[in-house]
Amino acid sequence: MRGWVSLRKGRVARALRLSPMDSGSPIVTRFAPSPTGHLHIGGARTALFCWAFARAQGGRFMIRIEDTDQARSSDESARGILEDLAWLGIEWDDGPTLEVDGKIIGEGSREVGPYFQARRVALYNAYIEDLVKRGVAYAAFESAAELDEKRKIVVAAKKTYRYERPADVTRGVFNSDRWERACKGEPHVVRLAAPAEEIVVRDLVLGDVRIAPGELDDFVIRKADGFPTYHFAVVVDDELMGVTHVLRAQEHLANTPRHVALQRSLERLNPRTPFRTPAYGHMPLIFNMDGTKMSKRDKAKAARAALEAHLKDPSRTGEAFAAACGVEASHLEAFRAKENDSVEIAEAVARALSIELPEIEVADFRENGYLPEAIINFIGLLGWNPGLKTPDGRDLEHFDMAFIATNFSVERIGRTNAKFDRKKLLSFNADRIAALSDEEFIRRWAAWMATRPDDAPLARRLTEALANGEAWTTWLAQALKPRSRTLRDAGRACAFLRRRDDDTTFDAAQVEKCLLADNGAGRDLLGAFARELEALNDWSPARLTAAVEAFVQARGLKGPGPIASCVRVALTGSSVSPGLGETMGVLGKAGTLARIETCLRTIG
RNA sequence: GGCCCCAUCGUCUAGCCCGGUCUAGGACACCAGGUUCUCAUCCUGGGAACAGGGGUUCGAAUCCCCUUGGGGUCACCA
Known part of the structure; x- marks a missing residue:
């Protein structure tokens, strides 16, 4: 009796049952998506576990495309799913072939296809x-x-x-x-x-x-x-x-x-x-934090809610809004009436309202600046756990694919459904970004920006500067990494980079407070500091920070606060920026001085 | 509704199989301090859970049963 019970529930018993078939031949797992859309984050986890199990057992991992639904399947979708898998680093031994960066995945096939x-x-x-x-x-x-x-x-x-x-x-x-x-x-x-x-x-x-x-x-x-x-x-x-x-x-x-x-x-x-x-x-299944199923409908739901709130204002009409976001009015009406959950319309609405839609599919996370290794790590912990401790006694929860490939075991798959906590994913992503070397950070951030029209120029500039070994890319990376939970954040944290040196818009309240108050004490300080800078030739963040400190000392100021905020508003137009040394370093001597000059001239 | 699965902090989870070492550990989030030129980062500390009820046992988060709760599934979708 007892033996039967343990056979039913015990992990040991489950392990014993691992190879009920040809126990001698290598195991084969498969991920079999139906090509009716993008790769869902839950599907990615399934694929990861199948992959990991095959790797851990020295077996093979296969992809098969389940396109028996004629109406809903498409080749674009199949291709997109394969690309998302490849982006995550989940590579298959058997299945459709896919070429990524000159490398062909799925080529070593056992020839048990076709895989469609x-x-x-x-x-x-x-x-x-x-x-x-x-x-x-x-x-x-x-x-x-x-x-x-x-x-x-x-x-x-x-x-x-x-x-x-x-x-x-x-x-x-x-x-x-x-x-x-x-x-x-x-x-x-x-x-x-x-x-x-x-x-x-x-x-x-x-x-x-x-x-x-x-x-x-x-x-x-x-x-x-x-x-x-x-x-x-x-x-x-x-x-x-x-x-x-x-x-x-x-x-x-x-x-x-x-x-x-x-x-x-x-x-x-x-x-x-x-x-x-x-x-x-x-x-186990993966759900939203509110317990609902993670589904692309969530996007429509979020867009619809924002849209209804927006249209509460009687001066706004659905027709006008439809025109503004480039959606046909009748389609938008149908969308509002929940007659469809079109992702396209949801995205158009989100753009027009500048709200963010929930990420559901791997592609969403990629577009929003998540690193594949962070996603892999995070979903690897949803329903599975290595059960190991770090040397200082914490649970081991930061790991990479190589680790999963060697440590994965089906006995440690949990039985309880999990909720997808985006906050924790964000934290994982921030950790991964922080752990990137300066060069790698710039490289990957630029690669991410290169696919976005608005960011492509900066991406090119960075790529070039990196290739030329320009030191400011390093300083920029150091400034941005701790301020970026996603690659998208990095762009926000360095908005000052896109500012022209002769831009005359400055945060008015900040100008008043830092520069003009007290009979323009701040303005005078800023002018004096600029003259100090002119004499400086070593334009590195460390040297610049030292220059600020020296200036504070020489002037007998009680701290760097006053001069820092003056310089900050002059350089960025705002009250927020990375550290001053880094900001000036990245801007360069000419840029820094030009901006201070512009600022002084503008506020008179 | 039938059938099936599940049940530890708000969330992900360790511990459960082999009952005592558990006044239940970690992480994220949250709160409070600290470092700091802003914003971040970083550091320190704190609150926070064994769903309920019965058994079994000297002893149960750990084993058994019931209840409750959650979930899945009942298509010419996959």
Whole structure:
């Protein structure tokens, strides 16, 4: 008894169960996205864990594109997903090839492709036919609408709807009448004649999950359009592609009995061998902080809320706003009425209102200036934990992909759903930025800016300066790193860099307070300081900071505050900037003096 | 509603499998101090959790049961 209990729940027992299939051959995991949009952050975690498990076990990691939904799948989406994975550093051994920076990912394929399911339809059909001929599947002719109707009635009566097997169908007996009708072109689907037995899913994370006989109904395995359903394609492909371990989100747990039932019903064609059941591991789900599902609809929701608040002002109209953000008025109306959750409209609204939409997909995080290693580290901690301590006794929670690749273990996957805490991600990102070398920081920041039209000029300037070994890039990096939780923040922290030396706009309150008050004491100080600077030739932050201190000393000021704020407003027009030494260093001697000159002239 | 899964600070979690070392540890967030030319960074400190109830046991966060709560799933989507 006790032994059984520990077998069910214990981590040791779970570990023992790791290789139920060919224990000698290397394991194979796969990530199988459907190309209907961008890579979701949750999908990224699934991919990471599958990748890590394969790496830790010395196995192979495969990508398969599940594009059996003709209406929603697209090649652009598939490509985007592969690019996002590559950007994160999750590289696959088998799967579609992708060229990134001259490097080809997925090339060392085992040749179990094609890796796009839409190209495997003939294969699925062969298995469908075999199933039908063996009486394990059958053609069904009810229309979707007809079934929908029935389902509605049953659900309204608070009963569980199950498809009822037609009276003329018996599992194990080939129904040739139905098959002939189907072959003659009558619209139909193919359903599995589900076995009436208990199904036990041995889950690596959750333990055994038992499903009573009769819980499974005769689900569809081939749709009317001739494409297999997800369930069918997954099972056939996992077998044919040699997948040994399936790690996926817990939302699939309830599907697993179907997959097991399918595996028991299918046989490989020639030579005929039974399908195997891979080891399953279902991972906890990721939610928003408020407990709702993380979904691209969140973007529409956020945009809509901001839009409604904006339009509360009676002087503003939806039509005018639509024109302002370049969206057709009728489309915007539909969006407001929640008739659609268009991401495009949400983004247009966000731009017009200059609000930020929640990041949901990997691409969102990338655009907002997150580093892939920060994302990897953070999602690696969602539902998994290495369980190690740092030398000073803290939990080890900062690690990279190499660490995950060697330390990942399925026993340490948690069972509890997690909430996605953006604040903590931000903190991780800040840590990563701070840890970058000065040169690496500039390089990556410039690369990020290069893709953004407004930032591209600065990106070019930085890249050039870096190549020329100009010291100010180092000073800039040092000034910006502690002020940047994201790469986007870096641009905000150095707004003064884009300012022209002859720009005459200065924060009025600041000018009054620092420069003009007390009969222009600050202004006089600033002029005097500028004359000191003119004599200075070593224009490094350290030397400049020393110059400020010397000036304070010489003048007998009680601290650097007064002169610093004068210089700051002259250089940046504002009351906020990085340290003065760094700011002046980055601006250069000519720029610094020119700006002070402009300021003095402007305020008179 | 049926079936299934889950349950430690606000959040991510360590501890649970092999009960005592747990007056439950860390991180993020928050609060309070400190360093500082502004803004940040940084440093120090603080509050903050075993959902509830029954068992088992000398002893339970750890094992069992129930309740409650949360979640997933019930498509010709994946």
